[in-house]
Amino acid sequence: MIYRDFQNLKLSALGMGAMRLPVIDGNDAQIDKEAAAEMVAYAMEHGINYYDTAWGYHDGNSETVLGEALGRYPRDSFYLATKFPGYDLSNMDKAEPIFEAQLKKCGVDYFDFYLFHNICEMNIDAYLDEKYGIFDYLMEQKKKGRIRHLGFSAHGSYDVMKRFLDAYGEHMEFCQIQLNYLDWSFQNAGAKVELLNSYHIPVWVMEPLRGGKLAALPEENAAVLKELRPEEEIPAWAFRFLQSVPGVTMVLSGMSDSEQLKENIRTYEEDKPLKDKEMTALLEMAERMVKKIALPCTACHYCVSHCPKGLDIPSLLELYNEHCFTGGGFLAPMALMAVPEEKRPGACIGCRSCEAVCPQQIKISEAMADFTAKLNA
Structure with a gap:
């Protein structure tokens, strides 16, 4: 397993996301606890030490199941991350009770990493509204050691991220964004990376395979990549791309079965960043993929x-x-x-x-x- 430096920590470059754990009978709320525990055991055995969950994942059951699986291991052998659920505006005045409930659900006394969840157009005004006291409360928990590192995740636009950073950027230690070679231009992810780099904020990655879309490609696209690296599996290209992006520290993958987990761990046995020729070919391929569906608006207004x-x-x-x-x-x-x-x-x-x-x-x-x-x- 590759490790990345984050302050005084060594984080596995691949983290296990708990948004897509194995479920029973296709019911997202009913996690297969035994299968999830086996996946966590394999991840721990093979060097993954970062685990990411959230209040709303799996209809509120992810934190509990992940906490139980990790509870079998010494607390200092893993890093646990969860988030304040600001994606639901009705939660904005509930920072304290939600945080206390999360500690109990996860069975821990502190969180290694805690995030403002999903900064976006819908909630940016509420997140910045002092009457809710979310920022002050979380900073207080950090002073008490119940949060070791504070950051945020964002699905919003560049401008929304900039507003949040202008307000709280000096206190943010990391930021989680949707980043992959398809969204580098499509969702302006490249500019968001530059923005975070300008604030010296390490980049955490979600959706590296864009919900699985980049795990299997049409034959014409797969052939382009196979010609460049015959030995590389198609999903691995998404991770090699991220290994090539300055500022990326943590890559989270929401692996839903053991085979995905094992394949991704094999990929992260070594760093193999893309060469310039490979990067150009990959981004040109991504552009062709988008153009097949997207309308060619140039925002001329x-x-x-x-x-x-x-x-x-x-x-x-x-x-x-x-x-x-x-x-x-x-x-x-x-x-x-x-x-x-x-x-x-x-x-x-x-x-x-x-x-x-x-x-x-x-x-x-x-x-x-x-x-x-x-x-x-």
Whole structure:
């Protein structure tokens, strides 16, 4: 196992995420405790020392199951991370009771790593609102030693991350973002990495395989990679990419069965960062993958000046592309929660004024109608 330096710690470069533990009969709330414990045992035996869970994972059961599995080992033999669930605005005034409950669920006296969960458009105002006292409470727990290292995770835009960093950046020790070779440009992840590097904040990675999409590729794309590294398995390319990104310290993988765990551990037996030629080929391939589905909006904003409803069409198309490429998911609906009803896709009246000035000749009105239908499905 490769290890990375973080302050005075040696962290396994691969961490085990507990969002996709094995379940019984396809029921996400019913974790297969025996199978999960076996996976944790294998991970511990093969050098993984970082484990990540959260309040809402597996319908609230992940913290308990992971805590029980890790409870079989000395407390100083692993690092445990969980998060304050700010993805639900009703939790904002409950920092203390939630934190106390998390300690009990996990069966520990302290958390090695604790995060503000999911900084995004929907919750940034509440996270920064002093009346909730979330930041002050968590800083107090850190002073008491009940939180050893404090950070945040973000699914929001670059600008949202910048707002959070401007407020609390000097106190953040690490940041977890969605980072993979597909999202390097598609979700502006490359710029987010640069932002974190400018604050000297180490990067934690979630979704390295983008929910499994990068574990198996169409034959035409797989052939490109196999020609460059015949011996490398396709999923390993996602991890080799991350081994090549400056600032990346921890890579979390939500492995749902033992075979995935074993394969990823084999990959992390050595560092094999990409050469320039390999990096170029990989990112060009990712761009082709996105272009097959995404609308070619260049954010020129000509459409905005001609929209009688004043919709931020480029931003809406960006969310539409994400929603289409992912096949649904929570990112677009979550971002739209911060947008007034009269500025959402459903507000489009189909007048096509925007289309008359679109250099890319995008059928914007059809996209807005389709987006609305997908969101309501």
